[in-house]
Amino acid sequence: MTAAEKLAGLAGVLLFAAAGLGWLQLLAGARSLPGSRGLAAAYLLGVGWVGGSLYALSHFGGVPLRRPAVLAVAVAPAVVGLLAWAHRRRAGPQVAPRRSRRRWSWLERAAFAIAIAVFVGVLAESLTNPLRDWDGRMTWVTQARYVRAEGTVDARALAEPQWYVTHPQYPLLLPLAQVAVQELAGVSDDVHAFRPFYAGFLFVFFALLYGFPRRRVGRSTAALTVMTAALLPLPTFFPGGGAASGYSDLPLACFYAAGLLLLLTRRLRIADGVAAGLLLAAAVLSKNEGTPLALAALFLGALAQLPARRGRPSGRWRRLAPAGVAAVLVAMAVGLLVSWRSGIPNRYDEDYGHLLSLAALWPAAVTRLPLLLPKIRFEMIAFQHWSLFWSVAPLVLLAGWRGLRRRGAAYLALAALAPLAVAWIAYSVNPDPTDIVRTSWNRFLLQASIPILILFSFALDDLMRRSSWLPRDLTP
């Protein structure tokens, strides 16, 4: 890419952040997120909103997927958010309690330096090299080209059964976000100006991993968790699913975790429910697995909001209202997906809808364990995928088990299991499970990685607190 095209690609990424910042201004709860967490939330909301609204406008309204539509859906929330911000300023000065800022320790500085260096490295890769990975070229970016060429999500290449398209019914949110960047940048398909958009999810990944644990564990522990994540090959540089690829797994991991973490916070407001709903709706529209994951997040979020038996029943229902609002938005996304898929004949796809039955699931879910577990273990201990993480993490969880008694840990554990349960169901019914374990297990782990790493931070915190011999700088 020329320098001008690189800048155009980066400007496209900023478009999502601008749209998302507008949404943050409108959503009273999420607006109070500080610095990097606010920017990460804005990026996710922006991608979800721009991609999702283009999806709906194109499918239901026949709106052409061209620059005017992209600008309209991206600029509208940014302008409304700006007006809301200006109105609040006019109404009176905001008296936000100022938190006392503590200086960063050397450990925090080292962790952030590593995370920033890794993000810059991934960004450099995305700005320098054309896409070379498998699924990005086989599915996502090819679909984006069909959709962009015809200016509609109901492109002939997808809707007519004779054309050779792999997984034509895969949800199109991320290809649409890619089209938005390309349309805004005004570049040809050969210009990989969309790649920084995928790299942006790495920043979100780090921000979620620092932001959520930071209030629950020591800052050194939160920083060490970010450092651990930054040093993992799979979410970063690995071409089969990380931020340096064109896969949808890291974005799905971020949407799923961000929606879930929001629903797990105390004293949820309706605005938080809207934000969580937008994030989980984006998960639904990102990948096939997005729908079960969004449902799992809604269920766990609702469960976390249910108070103990004391208190009036009406109060209980009021506490569930934000999760209910999120459920409505998720249902709308599922409706859009079902409607769009009804016009897309499925082919060149495993078609799990037909494979899945109780007879297929049982007893294969158990009898395939001896066949698949060694292959799963092989994927997890491969240094090029996870370094030594899966050799060390179980020990950290065991040694720091007291940290796992924190509020929310049980929900996070269940949330981490949800993508793995989806994987296991797929492996149980697929006629060739050994091959798909090789190509997909790591990506299911990636989808579960944020809850897993947060649980890891809880255990690490406990472990470090109880190791009195550690230097003071390292003790949380």
Add this chain to the structure above:
Amino acid sequence: MLSFAGAVFRALTLGLFALLLLVSLPQTALHVVRRAGYAVAHWNESPLAARRRILGEPYADAVARIRRAIPPGGEYLLVNGRSEWEGGPYWARFELAPRRARFLGLWSELPDGETLRRRLPPQPSLVVIAFRDGEPPVLMDRETFLRELDRFHDGC
């Protein structure tokens, strides 16, 4: 005794955690330095030059020739030129999108030219044969393709 064992276990676990960070660092640093170096070296590279660098000149040029022959809204027949399944057809389809492909299958599994001629729809008239990663795809018209297929079957 138990608390001593617990302390040893915790110390060992923290040691292993430190080892995880230490052994991961050089690999990550190498990735970062390599990517940053590439970014500096190719900071203002044209898309064509980048494609030639990554795909190889013969592959990039072959794709460019096929793109000139088939317009962006056009269609083509796609054949996997290998005798076993590899990603070649995916990469050819990706490079040629948004041109629409009708996939015929593995070259070695196709019937003779005359049989296939009867099965084929009247359009598209151009055929792309894709090979393994990095091996340039070949474009031919339908008649040449069917003749080549006959020659292949005669030779079998």
